[in-house]
Amino acid sequence: MYDVCIVGGGVSGLAASIFTARAGLDTLVIDGGESILARNASLENYPGFPDGVDARQYLRLSREQAENAGAAFELGRVTSIEPVTERDLDDGFVLETKGGEPLEARRVVAASWSDSDYLVPLDVGRIQRGSKHFVSVDQGGRTAVDGIYAAGRLADEPHQAIVAAGHGAKVGLAVIHDSDANFYHDWVAPEGYFTGRGREVPPCCEEIDDAERRERDERARKRLLEAFDEPLDEEPTMHPSVEGD
Known part of the structure; x- marks a missing residue:
């Protein structure tokens, strides 16, 4: 069982994984294969790059940083998440994946814009706005279900890379503080x-x-x-x- 499973390998998911892995939590990122940021022609409002930066190179370096911190990666798509046992969320969650083996994690961070159908069995408090669904969270990204968090655009944060990174980091810190990590x-x-x-x-x-x-x-x-x-x-x-x- 992983300490934390992060669904989504975009900016917010990567930022969360860097913090949780560096804190010593056994971290797995399930990457759906494409970040929305990869659609950018040029990332030009991220602090530290005066003339902008190639969005795809930024994503590659962020993933490398997460791997260097100790995070593991798996390519795939999560189809549903349910508690290991109905009565005790402290026992963690089972993540069903399309074409893969089920995975278990004590805590889950949903960072997969714009897919969140896999959260339906948990009743985390999804909010529909037009054709999109967002997840209601507190200041640390905690949802209505203990042990389930949401980060970035899925948590109704503005659609900007720097905001996604900051929110992902904030959610990662919330996961750390809610765990038994010495931090x-x-x-x-x-x-x-x-x-x-x-x-x-x-x-x-x-x-x-x-x-x-x-x-x-x-x-x-x-x-x-x-x-x-x-x-x-x-x-x-x-x-x-x-x-x-």
């Missing part, structure tokens, strides 16, 4: 930040000396230079309603 903050601090004040380094924090900081900075710089050395040979995905040539 304070996800911080990498300079040596002495805590210990120099006579404090122990808190759970999920880390102190690194200047040499380690420079080594990590160099590794990060090389990876980004490599990623952006050549244009990504991948075209935007057109909206399915647009007729082909």
